Amino acid sequence: MNIANHISQLLYRFQCVNVPGFGAFLAETISANIQESNQTFYPPKKVISFNSHLKNNDGLLANHISISEKMSYDQAIIAIENAVSLWKIELESNRLLSLKNIGELRLNLENNLVFEPSNHLNYLTSSFGLSSFVSPLMKRELAITKTEETQKTQETQDIEVVYQIPATANKRYLNTYLKYAAVFLLSVGTTSIGYKAYLNEAEQAETLMVQADVQKEVNAKIQEATFFINNSALEAETKKTLPFHIMAGAFRNEKNANRELENLISKGYNARILDKNSNGLIPVVYGSFATYTEAQYKTTQIQNTINPVAWLLIEEL
Numbered sequence: 001m002n003i004a005n006h007i008s009q010l011l012y013r014f015q016c017v018n019v020p021g022f023g024a025f026l027a028e029t030i031s032a033n034i035q036e037s038n039q040t041f042y043p044p045k046k047v048i049s050f051n052s053h054l055k056n057n058d059g060l061l062a063n064h065i066s067i068s069e070k071m072s073y074d075q076a077i078i079a080i081e082n083a084v085s086l087w088k089i090e091l092e093s094n095r096l097l098s099l100k101n102i103g104e105l106r107l108n109l110e111n112n113l114v115f116e117p118s119n120h121l122n123y124l125t126s127s128f129g130l131s132s133f134v135s136p137l138m139k140r141e142l143a144i145t146k147t148e149e150t151q152k153t154q155e156t157q158d159i160e161v162v163y164q165i166p167a168t169a170n171k172r173y174l175n176t177y178l179k180y181a182a183v184f185l186l187s188v189g190t191t192s193i194g195y196k197a198y199l200n201e202a203e204q205a206e207t208l209m210v211q212a213d214v215q216k217e218v219n220a221k222i223q224e225a226t227f228f229i230n231n232s233a234l235e236a237e238t239k240k241t242l243p244f245h246i247m248a249g250a251f252r253n254e255k256n257a258n259r260e261l262e263n264l265i266s267k268g269y270n271a272r273i274l275d276k277n278s279n280g281l282i283p284v285v286y287g288s289f290a291t292y293t294e295a296q297y298k299t300t301q302i303q304n305t306i307n308p309v310a311w312l313l314i315e316e317l
Contacts, residue, residue: 003019003061004099007025007061008121010064011046015293017060018055018056020055023113024055026051027048028049047117058312067315091105092107102117102118245274245287246311247286247310247312248260248264249284250283261284271285271286272285286298286310292314295312299312
């Protein structure tokens with residue numbers, strides 16, 4: 001049996017998948033990021049790591065194999081032990097173990113396991129369909145328009161023409177000519193200044209109109225995003241489930257199941273009875289939890305105090 005496939009399936013839903021006697025594969029969610037060296041954007045994802053110190057059996061993998069392969073819990077434990085034995089043999093002989101869609105484990109010079117995760121799959125279901133993409137660097141430059149340059153050139157040419165006074169003109173004509181030339185220069189300067197002021201006012205008005213339109217669009221997007229976020233939060237709260245159950249026992253007789261239920265409730269547990277399983281037994285649980293971390297913590301507490309054979313059932317009801 002290839003238990004790597006079962007581990008891969010569980011990594012979509014859980015943050016930690018323990019392989020008894022070998023180690024645990026951990027899934028950590030990271031936010032979207034950008035690699036500035038090549039302007040590549042990456043979506044949110046789960047990064048897989050390995051911890052060789054977490055070797056205890058929390059029941060997650062064995063229960064999943066038992067349900068998927070339609071075998072007993074004990075048979076699933078044996079299948080895991082056989083797979084772990086083969087993994088260790090392969091590591092000792094080749095110093096390399098490749099697990100499909102999970103990653104590669106290598107033995108270094110100190111005989112410590114070094115894990116290299118696979119990048120073929122994104123185990124974060126909320127990022128389904130998202131892929132990385134490259135966005136070219138945008139450069140913004142302030143360009144001087146040819147119209148303004150042409151206008152300045154034309155003004156210079158007009159001024160030069162004004163100062164071209166005939167050398168043969170007499171003094172009377174010269175004074176009259178200079179008088180009208182001065183009036184013409186003053187009118188040209190005033191017109192130029194007024195035209196530039198008009199352009200500046202027009203540009204400012206256009207800029208304000210564009211900014212107002214952009215602000216309206218941004219506000220609309222924010223309201224739309226807030227609406228979807230609120231709806232998503234409401235749906236998530238409505239669909240909240242408790243798929244992690246700490247098993248106290250399973251009974252064929254309903255009276256015995258009710259007696260155990262009352263006993264657990266009297267001890268302060270939020271106990272309940274589940275539906276009959278495929279073997280016709282009535283499960284009684286210490287409690288049901290929404291997260292694996294909380295359920296595993298409570299299971300360890302119960303195992304260390306009142307019931308060493310308590311185990312964790314993962315099943316959405």
